[in-house]
Amino acid sequence: MRFFKKLAVLAALVIPMHALAEDPLKVGFVYVGPIGDHGWSYQHDQGRKALEEHFGDKVQTTYVENVSEGADAERTIRRLAQAGNDVIFTTSFGFMNATARVAKEYPDKTFLHATGYKRAENLGTYLAVTYEGRYVSGTAAGLVTESNKIGYIASFPIPEVIRDINATFMAARKVNPDVELKVVWVSTWFDPAKEADAANTLMDQGVDVIVQHTDSPAAMLAAEKRGKWAVGQASDMSHFGPHAHLLSVVDDWAPYYIETVQDVMDGTWESEDTWGGIAEGDIKIASISDRLSDEQRAKVDSVIEGIRSGEIQPYAGPIYDQDGTLRVKEGEVATHEQLTSMDWYVQGMTATMPN
Incomplete structure (x- = not known):
């Protein structure tokens, strides 16, 4: 009887873990402007779409546009973390301090900040040259x-x-x-x-x-x-x-977003300062x-x-x-x-x- 009880417990543990492995990686993006600006935010969103196309149902992306730099940014980034996003890209210099603060609160999440210089174990920076x-x-x-x-x-x-x-x-x-x-x-x-x-x-x-x-x-x-x-x-x-x-x-962000998310999936991601220019195809x-x-x-x-x-x-x-x-x-x-x-x-x- 104890044997069957143990099997039942093991099954209860294994099934949710297997289901968890099937869940998509949730990726959030924070934009300073509208995705229809035909410039900076538009190009980041093109990178997000390329990410979805590349990984299919292995990822689930979301974005928030027109986010003001300051308290509004911190609230937005925190909401994305609370909503279960595993990776969060924040795409304006003025989001730097907000990103750093929220990253400290959520050490199990991966944060990437564009154009900034503050890094932590779970916070990296990236820039198109x-x-x-x-x-x-x-x-x-x-x-x-x-x-x-x-x-x-x-x-x-x-x-x-x-x-x-x-x-x-x-x-x-x-x-x-x-x-x-x-x-x-x-x-x-x-x-x-x-x-x-x-x-x-x-x-x-x-x-x-x-x-x-x-x-x-x-x-x-x-x-x-x-x-x-x-x-x-x-x-x-x-x-x-x-x-x-x-x-x-x-600015072509797609290669960076795809490579970074793949690294997170593989468990090989490490915080760094990434600069990509003409030679890398990012510009x-x-x-x-x-x-x-x-x-x-x-x-x-x-x-x-x-x-x-x-x-x-x-x-x-x-x-x-x-x-x-x-x-x-x-x-x-x-x-x-x-x-x-x-x-x-x-x-x-x-x-x-x-x-």
């Missing part, structure tokens, strides 16, 4: 500008944005020493009205190429209307400005305009291939800041620590840094 794409953008902008004035619509003065501004300017100056880069700060990631106003303000100042670090196609649409050039952000924005479109810097240059001359196109292509091969390092020294202080020595390349804490403009920039 957008400054490589900006370096290509700066090259193309420097080649096509006729006014020698390039405009940059910037979101917030965080290291990611500042190093992308610098990369754009350094590349443009390399092919056109007379270039000036004008910057307008809009204090938002996604606000089509503000972005359009910023684009028009820059064009009113003589800018004929717009680069943006915001997420809507508003700047592209404004440039198309006024016969100027614009660079697409995060996704291919060529259809918003067929004439204006110079190129788009596309792609899309729909380069056929309005470029053969010589201009060849130059842009050579920069792309140079970055891919490692021959071109956008942050290779010597690099001086606006005040003439040497920041990166000749023969050296800026470290990740220098890049992730960048709060200065390079020499030659005339714009001022906001407080």
Whole structure:
């Protein structure tokens, strides 16, 4: 009798464990903007969809869009953890502290934060090396500008944005020493009205190429209307400005999301700081305009291939800041620590840094 009781107990234990093994891995995503922004959040959601397509019923994904950076983010991340999500991706710099706090509360969950620098045993960070794409953008902008004035619509003065501004300017100056880069700060990631106003303000100042670090196609649409050039952000924005479109810097998150989730499934995931750029396929240059001359196109292509091969390092020294202080020595390349804490403009920039 005891024997059969033991078998019954074992069966009760085995069956739920087997059922548990069949359950899908639950993966949550937190977006700072709407998935229809056609930029940053849109591309992260494309990565989520690719994750679902790759794993099928082995994963169950959910997302929350339009999440404000701050207390709202912390509440959202905690709700996803409480809802049983095993892996949570938080996709904006301003989610960093909230992600770190919730990760500490849920040590059995895996958290990944985009563009930040705080890590823990169950919290990793990841980044697309957008400054490589900006370096290509700066090259193309420097080649096509006729006014020698390039405009940059910037979101917030965080290291990611500042190093992308610098990369754009350094590349443009390399092919056109007379270039000036004008910057307008809009204090938002996604606000089509503000972005359009910023684009028009820059064009009113003589800018004929717009680069943006915001997420809507508003700047592209404004440039198309006024016969100027614009660079697409995060996704291919060529259809918003067929004439204006110079190129788009596309963030492809799918490979990272698929690899990371597979590692979690396999039990091999470890916290790290992952940077993926052109060589890794995380940054792609899309729909380069056929309005470029053969010589201009060849130059842009050579920069792309140079970055891919490692021959071109956008942050290779010597690099001086606006005040003439040497920041990166000749023969050296800026470290990740220098890049992730960048709060200065390079020499030659005339714009001022906001407080």
